[in-house]
Amino acid sequence: MNLRNTSLKRLFLSVLIAALPMLSFSAQAERFTIAAASDLRFALDDIIALYRERHPDHAVRVIYGSSGKMTTQIMNGAPYDIFFSADIRFPQRLHEADLTVTDPAVYAIGRIVIWSNTLDASQLTLRDLATDERIRRIAIAQPSHAPYGLRAREAMEAAGVWEAVQPRLVFGENIAHAAQMVESGAADVGIIALSLALFPALAEHPHHLIDDSLHNPLTQGYVVTRRGGGNAAVTHFVRFMETDEAHDVMERYGFVMPG
Structure with missing residues (x-):
C-alpha cells in the first residue's frame, strides 16, 4: 500500500514538473509590455481599457516616453513586446538591427x-x-x-x-x-x-x-519586438489596434488614420 502511494506520488510529481514549462509559458503569453510614444498617453489608455473588456485575462502594461530613448532601450535589451513610435524611422532602425519579428507599419499620422x-x-x-x-x-x-x-x-x-x-x-x-x-x-x-x-x-x-x-509628416509606426514574437496576446492586441473601434478612439484624439 505504501509502495503504491509512493508510486502515485512520483507519477503526480513527474506530471506536474512536466507541465510547469507549459503553465509558465501560458502565464507569460497572457502578459505583454508596450513601449509607446507619449503623444499616445490618453488615446492608448482608452484603447487598452476597451481591449481589457474583451480580454480580461490579458495583463497589459504600457510605458510612455520619447521614441528615440525607447529605441535605445530596446537595442539595449529592454523587455518591451510592442513598440509604438511617434516616428516610423525608429521602428525601421530596430528592424534593420534584426530586433523585430514584424515589418514597421504605419498606425497613424500625428x-x-x-x-x-x-x-x-x-x-x-x-x-x-x-x-x-x-x-x-x-x-x-x-x-x-x-x-x-x-x-x-x-x-x-x-x-x-x-x-x-x-x-x-x-x-x-x-x-x-x-x-x-x-x-x-x-x-x-x-x-x-x-x-x-x-x-x-x-x-x-x-x-x-x-x-x-x-514640417515633415509625423508618420507614426509600430513593430513587434523579438521578445513579443510568438506571444498570442501580443497578436490579439495588434489586431485590435486595426479595428474600427480602435481607429475611432485614435481619430477622436486628432490622429489621421493611414489610407
Missing part, C-alpha cells in the same frame, strides 16, 4: 498645435512666439530624441522664427512633459501634440493647429 492654458492660443501664430511680449517661455519636446520636438523645430524654422525664439525655449523630455510644463506654468505656451490638446482636461483651452506643410 499633428502639432500651439497650446496654452493662460493665453488664447487659437489667436496665436508661430510668428507671435517670437514677438508677443506675454510669451516668456515656450515649451517643446527635446528635438534630439522626440519626434514632436523635431517637427516643432522644423515648423518654426519654416516660419523663420527658430533663431529668434531660442532664448525663450524650454525643453521637455518628451511631448507629454512639454505639455505638463505649460500646464504647470513653467512655460506660457507650448508646441504639443494635437492628441494631448484634445484630452478633455486640456481641451478646455483653445489651440492653434499648425499647418502640416511647415
